[in-house]
Amino acid sequence: MSSPLRVRIAPSPTGAIHLGLARTALFNWAYARGRKGQFVLRLEDTDRARSTRESETAIIEGLRWLGLDWDEGPELGGDYGPYRQSERIDRHRELMGSLMDTGHAYACFCTSERLSEVRERQQAANETPRYDRCCREIPIEEAQVRAASGEAFAVRFKVPTGQTGFQDLVRKEVVFENGEIDDWVMVRQSGDPTYNFVVACDDADMEITHVLRGEEHLVNTPKQVLLYAALGVSAPVFAHLPLLLGKGRKKLSKRDGGVSLSDYRDQGYPREAILNFLCMQGWALDGETDVFDLATFVEHFDLEDVSRGGAIFDFDKFLWLAGEYLHKETDEVLA
Ligand code: GLU
DSSP, X not given: OOOOOEEEEXXXXXXXXXXXXXXXXXXXXXXXXXXXXXXXXXXXXXXXXXXXXXXXXXXXXXXXXHTOOOSBBTTTBOTTOOOBGGGGHHHHHHHHHHHHHTTSEEEXXXXXXXXXXXXXXXXHTTOOOOOOOTTTTSOHHHHHHHHHTTOOOEEEEOOOSSEEEEEETTTEEEEEEGGGSOOOEEEOTTSOBOHHHHHHHHHHHTTOOEEEEEGGGGGGHHHHHHHHHHHTOOOOEEEEEOOEEOGGGOBOOGGGTOSBHHHHHHTTOOHHHHHHHHHTSSOOSSSSOOOOOHHHHHHHOOGGGSOSSOEEOOHHHHXXXXXXXXXXXXXXXXX
């Protein structure tokens, strides 16, 4: 019987494969492969203006070039499809409707001018800008009449009082005060759903059991956890992987040797060296061995051993590692 473990990556097809995505993909893949789980590729193309088919192809080709494979995805299909978020929009609308019916979400008729005024006022008073919940208590019947008469509205999540905690295999117990969480927009006035809404809907519908993603999403997680509760489903287990940083713990940049996978591939660095180095971005085999292959990674990788601090992408070390792999190549391959 296959294990119920299901992980996914959900890249937005808006550009080249960033090294951070390559690392997240690799960790998800290894976690699934080491535990007889399933690895899913879902494309989060909800940003219609920025998503392109070229980027989709580049992501798929880049991950395949790395040697990763997945069990379900946009080009493979699978039992939980479709695997392009934009093709799941009917389901998102359905869930939006039920969340409004159950009082977990509400229509917000505020214009962008009003929202800007509120923000400016809060900034002037040195307060954290947030929605002032002006539409939160509009009776549902009144909201329905206004919506039916054509008044534009966004849909916001009604954040309850209290605290929201979740299990994170890297960061352990994480707890947020709900008072710090805005009544965030689930669906914009344009009808476009937002990331936090659809990612949780899709992860729930696809029965994803573990969400491994970059730490930049840690702040989004309580919103998603509250949404799971509102939908009446249990949240997956999370693992927020440390950010990939460049020298001086700054955002990874071109100066660190490149930010996208293709920067390295196109310069002819060995694929095995790139993979080996990505394995070490937040994880170590035994603190001594730097050169190891993918099979070793799959065998030993566990989220409990992922470091919490930032993973520093040390380009000099990468050059050394690439050299180790190049030494092993025959003259023919090198030529
Ligand atoms: N589309 C999001 C990203 O590329 C997915 C984040 C997630 O894994 O939830 O950052």
